[in-house]
Amino acid sequence: MNEKPLLIVTARDPASAHALLPLIPSLNQAYDLVAILQEPALSLLSDELTSVGNLAIAFPIIKDFDQGTLEALSWLKTKKWTQSKIENKVIAVLTGISGPGFGVDEMMLAAANHLNIPTFSIQSSWGSINHETGVMPKVAFVLDEAAVDINKQRYPQMKSIAIGSLQHAKFAELSPSGIRDLHRVRFMDDMEHVLLGFYGQPLGNLECYQQTVETFCQELKKWKRPFKLLYRPHPKEAVNLESNPTWQLLKHHFPDVILDPFQAVTTSLCCVDLVISAFSTCGFDGLYLNELEDKPFNASVFLWFNKDLIHWATKCSDTKDLHLVKENLVLAVDNSNRLMEVLEAGLHEDSRRRLWQNAREKLPSARQAVALVLNALEADE
Template structure:
């Protein structure tokens, strides 16, 4: 008998994490899929040619304010009568994903796909019954937060397509577009919408000062889509136009630096998928205000990819110069690549493993 799966997401990260699973389930005659989405996730799914039930609710920071959203979630469950609910994960507030989970009332199995280590949204007081996580560290952190939920390590679902992308088709594009020679030591600062933090400006100023003192090094700043328009950013930033294909930046950069950007995870995942190290990823975490922001937004005082040895945390602006010099060292790069290979963030077939686990759970 076919199993009906109700899938939801509400932002880009959540949608990208469940999209490969949607494709795998739609191609499997054992399942019938219904998609519910809000916000930009609706647009992303529609752009992929998928039928979406759009939910016009925003985000909430407590369940008492979300009465109408909960009613909507219960109505969706009553209408579609799913055998399982599968959600993406977004935060720090709650929305349709969390409303569906709490409305399932332990009667319908609930599953969530993580795209960040240990991410469990408990804003409405209840997590999913089962989490699909990236790696061993994600499994460890998740179990500490939701002891009553089960956890399966499957790899990074949103990066599964990286196995089919040939770096030869990307190489040189970003450099040619921005006028950089092939032998330029290119340090790309990945922008984030954090200009409300004075520590963000301080971090960038100190990083650019250090890069300017490295022979042959050139810095560029890649703005985040949520940042102000380039013309409104500080003139001292060496801005370049954003690219639709972030892997062009990964392949053409020597070093990627950020406070805590998913682009570094993209670089690590692509290195794992292609068995080749491209850019070295570094987190610039030496400012006290930035560290406070990191702990408040992730619940951790460290970045998981640095903890697993797949990227570098730079803990002071004095260390940053030394790091930049070491980033060219082949021994240093080999050590990083070894950790990336061992961690295997981008293990092929993550979505297939999720489908198999869903079937096992629902048909047993």
């Protein structure tokens, strides 16, 4: 019996984990699949890997990039994840593209490039590349042709293949209106209240991010409309809420703030009337959930007014503007004094319908994403 080729996949961030989820069953059939992960992706992918008879293997936390790359090299050379069970050659490494910092994605990418193992990465937002290490994949799976064009201009050494949004492929199985009808009632003892969702990001170490949250709280307290505030921490924030500066700020200004009680982020995204964040990918998720329905049920709002945070975010993504803002897929608070105005617009049916229509016209489909990834990996063998 012919052994299947050996494929290594890695992830550490939630977006990367959600992008890998729909791929795992097909990859497991085509390859001897080894998943080397760090939190929060480790927890997010463990059940899916177990369901196909595979394991989620934890890569150690190493804070020095060079040391971590040496560790990754030893994993690739000696196959630390197995006891001589798999003897065949690693034919490719498929990684996520993580946010700030570095970990298993970047270290394994650097090690694979050093060993001339073909490298592929899943780019979950337009133009996003981790610049802290300078390591890039040979091939990136990207959202659409706009992402291909962006990458051609910035990273001509990297090939880009448009596949759609893998992380949203499983959304087609959901009924957002059904989820909303079932769960929203637990928050709404008074149906006149607006339910706001604030979705955190692991940026508490940035003064400009905390300034953004503080300004949001100060302005929101001026709103005359009755509302309830729900907070969803990023998985990296949720490790220790008591030391989470964003949670502390929200609790200080709004003692009745509700901690998101749901395991799946999609549940609260379906319940809230506005999806608010600095620039979280949860705003992107909300667009796909609305796009599934015959009419929109909420809108995404980015707090896009702090110049230092904008500079930091656009520098990280190597863009002048966020694609979702530029394409009018989300509402942007470009001046803190306009917060009330933008929130009211997000509750208005005309504004929601405009965003919803833009999403239907511009969001990349994920229907062929899995097949396109498999075809590209097979062509490179």
